[in-house]
Amino acid sequence: MITACLSAIAGALISAFAACIPGLHVYNIMALIVIILHTTHTTLPPEILIPCASGMMAGFAMLNTIPSILLSAPDESAIFTVLPGQKYLMQGHGYEGIMITAAGGLAGLFVLIFIVGPLAPVILPAAQYVLRPHTHWILWCVICFMLMSEWHQEGRLGQGGWSKFLRSWKAPGMGILTFALSGVLGFILLYKSPLDEKNAFQNLMPAFIGLFTLPWLIINTVSRAKIPPQEITAGIYKSAVFKGAVAGSIGGGFAAFFPVITGGIGGFLAGHATAIRDNRAFLASQGTSKLIYYAGGLLFFFVPGLQTTHGGAAWMMRGLYTPSTNYDYHLALAAIAISGCTAFLLVSPLARLTITIIKKCGFRTISAAALALATVIVYIITGYMGLIIMLTSTGIGLIPVLFGSRRLHCLGIILLPMACNMSGLGPSIAKLMGLL
Amino acid sequence: MKGITHFAVGIATASCFPQAVHAGAAGNPLYFILAGIFGLMPDTLDFKFYRFFYKHDIEIIPDPNKPDPQLIADAIALAVNTTHATGKNIRVKLNTIPIAPDTWQQYKVSFNTTTREVTVSYGPLVDTSGTPITSENRRRKSLTASAKLDCNIRLDYQATIIIDIFDGPLLKMSPTRDHSVIPHFIPWHRQWSHSLVPCLLMALTAAAAWKPLAGMIIMTAYASHIAIDQIGFMGSNVLFPFRADRTHGLNMVHSNDALANFSIVWISCVVMFWNLYNSSPLTLPGFNLIKLLMYGVFLPGLAYITIRHKTLVAAKIRTKWNNFKHLFLQNRNTA
Numbered sequence: 001m002i003t004a005c006l007s008a009i010a011g012a013l014i015s016a017f018a019a020c021i022p023g024l025h026v027y028n029i030m031a032l033i034v035i036i037l038h039t040t041h042t043t044l045p046p047e048i049l050i051p052c053a054s055g056m057m058a059g060f061a062m063l064n065t066i067p068s069i070l071l072s073a074p075d076e077s078a079i080f081t082v083l084p085g086q087k088y089l090m091q092g093h094g095y096e097g098i099m100i101t102a103a104g105g106l107a108g109l110f111v112l113i114f115i116v117g118p119l120a121p122v123i124l125p126a127a128q129y130v131l132r133p134h135t136h137w138i139l140w141c142v143i144c145f146m147l148m149s150e151w152h153q154e155g156r157l158g159q160g161g162w163s164k165f166l167r168s169w170k171a172p173g174m175g176i177l178t179f180a181l182s183g184v185l186g187f188i189l190l191y192k193s194p195l196d197e198k199n200a201f202q203n204l205m206p207a208f209i210g211l212f213t214l215p216w217l218i219i220n221t222v223s224r225a226k227i228p229p230q231e232i233t234a235g236i237y238k239s240a241v242f243k244g245a246v247a248g249s250i251g252g253g254f255a256a257f258f259p260v261i262t263g264g265i266g267g268f269l270a271g272h273a274t275a276i277r278d279n280r281a282f283l284a285s286q287g288t289s290k291l292i293y294y295a296g297g298l299l300f301f302f303v304p305g306l307q308t309t310h311g312g313a314a315w316m317m318r319g320l321y322t323p324s325t326n327y328d329y330h331l332a333l334a335a336i337a338i339s340g341c342t343a344f345l346l347v348s349p350l351a352r353l354t355i356t357i358i359k360k361c362g363f364r365t366i367s368a369a370a371l372a373l374a375t376v377i378v379y380i381i382t383g384y385m386g387l388i389i390m391l392t393s394t395g396i397g398l399i400p401v402l403f404g405s406r407r408l409h410c411l412g413i414i415l416l417p418m419a420c421n422m423s424g425l426g427p428s429i430a431k432l433m434g435l436l
Numbered sequence: 437m438k439g440i441t442h443f444a445v446g447i448a449t450a451s452c453f454p455q456a457v458h459a460g461a462a463g464n465p466l467y468f469i470l471a472g473i474f475g476l477m478p479d480t481l482d483f484k485f486y487r488f489f490y491k492h493d494i495e496i497i498p499d500p501n502k503p504d505p506q507l508i509a510d511a512i513a514l515a516v517n518t519t520h521a522t523g524k525n526i527r528v529k530l531n532t533i534p535i536a537p538d539t540w541q542q543y544k545v546s547f548n549t550t551t552r553e554v555t556v557s558y559g560p561l562v563d564t565s566g567t568p569i570t571s572e573n574r575r576r577k578s579l580t581a582s583a584k585l586d587c588n589i590r591l592d593y594q595a596t597i598i599i600d601i602f603d604g605p606l607l608k609m610s611p612t613r614d615h616s617v618i619p620h621f622i623p624w625h626r627q628w629s630h631s632l633v634p635c636l637l638m639a640l641t642a643a644a645a646w647k648p649l650a651g652m653i654i655m656t657a658y659a660s661h662i663a664i665d666q667i668g669f670m671g672s673n674v675l676f677p678f679r680a681d682r683t684h685g686l687n688m689v690h691s692n693d694a695l696a697n698f699s700i701v702w703i704s705c706v707v708m709f710w711n712l713y714n715s716s717p718l719t720l721p722g723f724n725l726i727k728l729l730m731y732g733v734f735l736p737g738l739a740y741i742t743i744r745h746k747t748l749v750a751a752k753i754r755t756k757w758n759n760f761k762h763l764f765l766q767n768r769n770t771a
Binding site for chain 1: 439484566694701709716
């Protein structure tokens with residue numbers, strides 16, 4: 001039992017390292033561990049493997065808020081924390097924004113342990129049985145809603161007519177373009193990846209960094225952005241966190257259960273369904289959604305009778321271990337509880353440390369350093385070809401940032417090819433694009 | 437209602453067609469995509485197309501640096517009085533007041549039917565989520581101004597309109613037979629697009645071009661949108677072109693009410709699940725509609741009501757305790 005507890009805490013500490021370095025994802029570290037285990041032919045007992053992996057997921061979900069809010073350098077599941085997070089940062093309340101998101105994450109942990117934990121083995125296998133043949137059209141519907149619900153921000157002033165209409169369609173048009181370009185890039189990476197075979201396991205990593213992490217780091221560096229001194233205080237917003245937790249639980253649960261849908265999309269759908277307008281509730285909902293998506297995605301892998309593999313962590317675990325009993329499920333659940341609480345306790349000191357570093361070195365310098373670090377990480381893991389993919393995707397990722405459309409459209413990189421594949425259209429489209 | 441609500445209801449209606457469910461299970465997503473798109477279509481036509489072509493006669497662009505509610509009140513009164521005097525429709529576009537990239541000046545326009553005046557009052561500064569920015573509002577004074585109207589006002593929507601973020605509303609002042617004026621709120625919305633006629637035309641086109649089932653799905657999804665909007669306040673012009681104006685709604689919920697929207701989305705998901713389950717070849721032992729309603733609708737509803745009740749009771753106790761504390765301190769000071 002002590003081994004399992006220590007493994008869970010170790011997982012949380014490893015993820016704390018990954019979460020605080022922009023560009024480095026917990027999946028990169030997991031993949032590295034998997035490669036080491038395969039090449040050395042080492043087999044870890046479930047008491048180490050399951051708690052460590054669960055701890056890494058829960059810890060990362062809780063702590064990756066720090067770079068998302070303080071540096072605007074999120075991963076794909078935290079993209080929605082960037083804009084409200086920036087508001088907090090620019091008002092000198094970046095720390096508060098982080099703590100509200102973390103409180104949402106803690107609420108998500110409670111939901112996962114006390115509601116999802118006991119109910120998942122009863123409900124999910126039945127739901128899986130009914131919904132599995134319909135997953136593809138659900139994904140298509142999510143895509144349609146995502147594209148149709150973009151708000152027209154321009155075109156407020158002036159007389160009605162074609163000029164106003166065209167002005168108003170600039171941002172949504174750019175959103176559709178971003179989605180299409182990301183989708184094309186996704187097809188290329190899926191069907192004819194320029195990466196070497198040995199780097200194939202990190203196929204999407206340079207693209208994800210280019211689409212989600214680098215654009216704001218570039219803007220921060222180029223625009224000479226300065227942030228006001230940050231206050232290290234946070235209020236208690238029980239009502240906002242409660243509302244956010246309800247919305248985030250639905251969104252995160254949806255994302256963890258359905259393949260291809262990420263925590264960001266889940267949070268977006270839940271935000272719409274529950275009509276959240278308050279920034280605090282919104283941030284809390286993103287914290288909850290992220291935690292349930294990451295930790296829940298792996299937890300569902302261990303649900304007896306479910307046989308589901310959603311999310312990068314579950315895919316990597318599948319190569320190492322085959323869950324068979326309730327013991328594995330309960331071990332994962334306990335590990336998520338321990339590591340989630342550990343990670344929550346780490347949020348405040350790590351946020352303070354990051355704020356101190358930003359204060360000492362300057363926001364622009366830190367953004368530039370993070371930019372350089374992310375580039376180096378991509379080069380080390382995927383080589384020159386990875387850098388080219390990263391640069392291409394950065395160009396696509398800059399479109400929504402510069403034109404004010406949703407960054408969520410960058411998720412076209414997985415949504416479009418996967419939806420096409422699930423409906424059986426993928427190979428035909430790939431052939432049409434000359435990829436097969 | 438909100439976009440996701442109409443979208444979810446549209447898909448739920450499509451799931452009521454077993455042929456669509458079988459096609460979906462066999463890998464054809466088109467029926468459900470159509471249902472979602474046409475469930476949202478009436479609002480898409482209005483908000484993404486029609487409103488950008490709608491002309492106005494008076495445009496009010498308040499100066500962010502010189503707050504002047506009198507100017508706004510006078511401009512609205514001018515539109516009402518001109519309509520009354522000439523008998524012609526006058527359209528007024530009220531623009532929002534952006535102060536900074538994420539800061540907006542909120543203002544309210546109220547029509548007082550008894551005193552026959554329009555009042556404009558500047559409210560708090562709000563962010564793009566519509567939440568007041570506390571630190572900025574502490575040092576700001578609220579400004580109010582009124583302007584007299586020459587005629588009676590008959591309301592077609594709410595007496596008070598709040599203008600804050602993104603795009604401001606348009607009011608169409610229309611004369612009536614009894615020499616009053618009706619300020620129609622956003623007259624480009626819920627008119628021809630929310631009528632059963634385009635619904636039928638689109639359905640017939642799809643049925644002729646592709647399959648009758650596609651037409652049926654489009655019609656039910658589109659009609660469900662119109663029906664759901666009718667439970668709100670504004671209503672829709674359901675019988676355009678046979679009627680000129682919107683039919684009043686049932687005034688049951690506000691279109692942006694969080695609970696109403698969420699409840700409809702949730703129930704749509706439950707309906708969808710039941711329809712998908714019904715069409716699947718195997719059965720789950722012991723699972724039936726009553727159990728689904730019990731666990732999917734009744735128990736969550738009960739949990740919500742309990743939490744809500746407890747929150748209200750806690751708030752009442754807190755208020756009573758604060759009043760008691762206040763009285764106690766007052767008595768002690770007097771003593």
